[in-house]
Amino acid sequence: MSSIARPPDPCLVAIILIVRSRAGPRFVFHYPPNPLSENGLRAAPKGRRPSRAKSAKSNDSSSSDDSGSTSDEDEEESHAQSQNASSTHLAGSALSAGRRWSNFGLDDHGSMAASPGGDSQRAGSIGSGRGLRRRGGNSDVEDDPGAGSDRQEDGADRSGGGLRPPWESLLGLQADVWEKLLSPSRSWHKRRFEVGINDLAFVGWPVFVREDGTWRKQRRKKKKTKPEWEGGELGHNETPEDARDEADEAMAASTETLSPHTMTASDSQRTSMGSIKSSRTLSELLDGDDKDSMTMFNVVFVLDPPLLEYSMRIREIYDNIIKKFAKALKWEQARTDYVWREAQHISHIKEKAKETRTSVNTLYSELISHSSLARAIYTVYSNISASKIASVSLSLDVSISLQIPPLTSTPYLPGPSDKAYPGLWLTTADSVTPADDPTADETSAPHQVLAKHFALLLLSDEATILKDVEASGGALAPALAHYIRCSKPTKSFAQISAMSGIPLSTIQMLASHLVYWRRARAIPPLHQRDVYIVSPNCDLSKLEVATTAYQLAFPTLPSLPKMLSALSGTPRPYGSFIPSKDHKEAYFAILAWLLRGGWVTQLRTFARVKVSPEIKMAVERALRREEVDKYLSKRGSSILSGNSKHNGDTSDNDDDDDDASSSSSSSLASQDSGEETPMPGRYKPDSKLHLSHSLLDQDASLKTASLILFPHRAPPLESRWLDEIVSRFPKQPRFSVRGRANIDENDPEYAGLRTAMKDLWPAYIKYFNGMDALEKVPIRENVKRKLVWQVLTRLGVVTSSQPSIELDPSEQVLIGVRHW
């Protein structure tokens, strides 16, 4: 199902490989052969295109973009657009309009573009599509080299003529232009190289040969005779060794730019230190010395990110793809001179093709089948641009899997003016508290351990995953297969561990592996007492397709629309939909299916403690009484002269109080020192107090109720309130069940009703912060769900139907709310 998760928009246009040797930079390879044109070997069209086109259709008022190519194009474009504004079906213009963020309302740009410079002097050859596309379909070709070569390119397939073969130009510019632009100076060694032309971004991670002629620092002792590529197996778990290496090299790189001289010195030092280096590299290097050798390679990704998401998109693809891919290449280059060999190989094939006047398509299929590097670039491009996982093998030993981790869930429901990802799992189940945050920051902390109270929901059926796991082989395969067989979405990792005997840490590792590689999702375990609703973010446009798929999966059970319709009403526990015990398994399978597709989401309960004015008043009285007592006792011991002095102090004290009150509540300790405000002589403990604000915290109104935000670390006054609430709990719960006269006192069914709230309270209070779902309590505290809900019902969390138990108003202190 495609609606499992919305991956980020990769905005990938093309990938270019540039190498530099002593002979100069060389434009080796690029894929796809004709980026930004719909023909050619282009991989499956991106899913986003149609939707963008659609949005552009309604985007009737979008004017031109400021980053377009030449101004006359802009004018024509916007002109043409306004002509078809109501019903544009031209994919091209609709696409570009939707793709760019329009300057809606900023007519200024239009006039600006028409300023004197806008003539043919501007080559305007490069843009993310508008210029090129127009040139393709328009006879009004400008007199610029870009256009010229483009024309040539168009005709090349058929005639095969022309001086330059079509693959030596890209986006309308000749290879030599790109060679110069994309082979930067050494200061970019292992840094982000980013160049922008109009709305295209060219991002790479160039790697330069070290001054000693090697590609890798020979720092390591002979402990490991043959270094092993470790990036491939788990992919997201970079080995610490690799990371260390990285840090060292990064440091070296930074010093390098600062002062090349010291660098050389330290470098040679290091070389001499590790003089016994892998002889293989050296010998190869010596072999190649008479020939040309490579000094730099740069894999440049061409991107067309929307202006407003520019830096986010670039960062995403740079961190997850560009850097990792280049690192793998560097590894292989250091090991077997891979990049240079492949570059020469590719160039060789291209030369031959030039002689034989091969067509672009033939050349590319030949390149992809004969060069593993060309194939790798092709794989990366076609998978990443389709938001899939790219599994690249550079050689028999080295393979790497790359992906931009998709968004798996969101707590935010998009409004009418937000960008929506229908079908995305809507939940707070993984983002609210760090403790159960298994998937949110995959990019930042891939090592994060999945919370043990979560369960694993496989995203495709078990058999398929098992087959894939077995096919991929690898060291993990048997363990994975075993775990997948044991796993159930209704059981938490901890429970599975206890049942199957697999250690919990192993399970967490395997599960996070499956989650990272999009095979599974970590969810709160499914339970029949939990409540599920139709997700407000579900993608109803897929309803028809999904209904068919669902029908195949569950032919004898109620149809998908029927299930959704059933889940549409007043929320109630999922168990109430299950007709009988025999249906339980099937209905859980349905639930898993619905959850997987983002059709439903769990409705979770959150609660906070409400402090009523009565409680506040009681605490206030007690506090004042304490102050008085303290004052009296002090006065009794050391006789003070009189009230006159005291009064003077009072005003001072007031000022202090005022200040203190702003910084949370002034603590009890500070009140102890010095004279106190209340006047003992006038204090009448019996008279009805009329107070509006608390002694401890001037901001706390006593006439209105309030909520305790952080019960586990409540400020002093709130702690007093909580204590007061607890002290008002009845010692013996009334414990009567409606409709049942005599209940056995020791019936475990009613344990949650019988126990005094005072004893239960400490275990529960920390969950009453409005952020922790109460559904966690039974799993975390390892208590039966029924018992927990009995307690919560007593505390006033309103559950679905009318309560069957009699409630004590003094225990009703919670305000509950339900959302995902």
Place this chain on the structure above:
Amino acid sequence: MIKAIFYSKFDTQEGPKVVHQVPDGAIVSSATAPSQPLFLTFSDISFFVIPRQELCGNLMQVCTSGYRILGYPICMKSHRYDRNEFIFNFCIVLAEEEDFSTYKSVVQKLADLMHGLEEQGQFLSRDHSKSGEGKVYSLCETLMEDLNNYCECMIPIDELNTLNIKLFPIYPSPPSVKAWHVPLFTVRYQTFMDENWDLTMQRIVPHINGVNSIRIISILADTDFSLTCRAIRHLLYYNCLFLLDIFSFSAIYAPTAQFSSTIASDENMQRECARYVNTLFTSPTAASNFMNPARSYDPDAVWPPLGEIATGTTASIDIASSNGSVSPRSPSPAPTITAPGSTAATIEDQPEREAVDGVGLVELYASLKQGQSVKQWYLHHSRQLSHIDIRRFITFGIIKGFLYRVHKYAYATGFPAPPSKYHHHHHYHGQVTSGPSSRGPGTGTNSPYASSVGDEAAPIAAHQHDGPSTSVHSGSRPGTVIDDEDDEDYIDDKTLSKYLDGMHCFDQICTELEISEKEFTARLKRYPGEVLIIHR
């Protein structure tokens, strides 16, 4: 913030060269400013500043040393130049992480202007002034200063040319608006509207009140619908509007995940809400009393009282405010205690004014839930809600994002309608044995029709009034009675079936078919085929 501006050209002798730089010594070391550390190494970026001819005429940018350099190289060909060409570039240096989108147009405009000036009178190629001097330099200097300080500039260059630049923030393009969206102003449009505004805009603006849907607005204002949409999007682009849904008493609202972090923890938001929804404040006298800043008032007076207040509401407000002689900032409650028998005593005799306080509002919001229409909710809480404007209450939650509208969708399964709806559900029900309410899927409130039959007015019929600030009861209560017209079947099944694909919400269907929800559900019953209702 622009960190630096520099003007660079291709020198036939020296190659790429920085002619002028602001600040001095930022790009290449300068004798006049030896202490200025270089931002970057010019030789690293010269390939980009003065690129190959083919790349000229494009907006280019490059990142290095934590800076982002935006440039627009121009190549001019003429026999009057050495080698017959003149390549120059005015570059703007920004911090790498800074949003550069607004500066793209600046660079482009600067390049265009210079191109024109050079063409007119060799403005650049005749400038032989030393670095840090001359017209070109002072232009760069003024440009950087003005843009950094005022975000705009107007620099006269000669009698004919002036450089006018203003930095415009770039916003995302506004969403497409639908006929059933209800716009609500976030600003007082009266304060900035003038007679030069677009005519459609001038006509529709008075009808934007948080009640009228866009379709109704276009009808009331007698404007073209698509023009109305464009005008609305224009206002949306500048963030002058919120888009709401059509409020009706049959609508369902429920809390979102933002609930705990907004209304449930923010007391100021609770007060804001109380002020917005309290119907007492809409009576002019009470409002002015309350709003009068000179008078010290009880901060608790904002809370809407509970129902059944005996005497005039203004009176109770007055009591409340005199009660509040202790202003919120007053240092301590001590004075109140020390003076019993005075004001405090008289107040003590007054019965406590019962009100829906902040927590009360939170409780009311928390009791909204899926599967429960506003009407049903109101019936449960009518006492608390007696002085609360229901529509505003809901709207407040939508605006703040802690409530969402549960939309209804109809889906025709393609199966024949069961002989009797009731029978069908009953049959289903047979399978359900467990469950507290013993309701199977598709029965009770889940049934397609039960929840939506009510006495709600068509949202469309909510009568208009002149602005959100003065809206009281109108629109928030079903004011108009709709004539039942179940007689005529003017919507044929084919038209209807288009809407039964699960992708059209009831609001849309009712707006487009111009019927009320009640009429629509009645019509659905006559649809020859099974129709399921999905709430989302």
